[in-house]
Amino acid sequence: MGWAREERFAGAAVQLAACLGEYLDWRRHFDDWITVAEAAREAAHRSGDRLDEAIAWNSLGLALRQAGRAEEAIDAHTRARDFFQAAGDSHREAMAWGNLGLALRRAGRAREAISALRRVRDLFQAAGDSHREANAWGNLGSALRAVGRAEEAIDAHTRARDLYQAAGDRHREARAWNNFGLALRQAGRIEEAIEAYGKSLELRREFEDWYGEGRTLSNLAFAHEAARRPAEARTAYLQSADAYTRANAPTEAAQARAAAEALA
Incomplete structure (x- = not known):
C-alpha cells in the first residue's frame, strides 16, 4: 500500500484496510493485517482527517489483538474511542468500547472488560441496534466466564444466540452456540454442552x-x-x-x- 502515503488517497486507504481486514482475519494473516492497518493509520494522520484516523486505529487494534499483542491493542482502541468521542460519533464510539473490552479480556483484565462490555451492551440496546447488542452480549458472556460466573455467562450467551437467530446471522450464531457450550460445560452441564457444540459445528461447516x-x-x-x-x-x-x-x-x-x- 505504498500509494497510501499520498494524502489524496488517505480515505481510500482507510476503506481498503477495513475491507481487507475481514479477509485477512478470516485467513489468519495477522502480520499482513497489521501492515495494512498501520499504513492506513499513517495516511489518515497525515491527511488530518480525525474520523478516518479513528477508524484506522480501530482496525489496527483488531489486528494487534488477533496477533496476541493485547496491550498494544488496548492502546489502539482507547485512541479510537477518544477520537470517535471527540468527533461526536456515538455509534462508532460504542463499537470502539466493545473492541477495547475484548482487548482487556485478552490481556487478562477481565473485570475491566466486564465493565466496558456492559457499557457497550447498554449503548446498543438503547440505540435499538439488536445485531451489535448481540455481539456485546456474547463478548460479555465470555468475560463473565473468564471470572467463573458461569450462570450469568449462560444467560448472556443465550441472549446473543437468540438475537443472532432473529437477525438471520448464521455465522455469528455458530460462534454463540460454541460459547454457550463453553458456559454450560463450566457449569457442569456436559451433555447440554455437547449438544450446543453440535449445533455450532453444523453452522460453522456451512461457511x-x-x-x-x-x-x-x-x-x-x-x-x-x-x-x-x-x-x-x-x-x-x-x-x-x-x-x-x-x-x-x-x-x-x-x-x-x-x-x-x-x-x-
Missing part, C-alpha cells in the same frame, strides 16, 4: 469456517473427556487437527493431534 470448526471440535473433545468417553474425544481431536490444518493454524493442529495421541 467453511475451518478455524472456528477446529475450535469447536476441540471443545467437543474436551467435553467427551469430561464425560469419560475417550474414543469419542480422540475422534473429535483428530477432526479438530484436520480443521486447524485447513485454517493455516499449525500450532493448534499440533496441539489437537497431541491430545488425540494421549488418548490412544
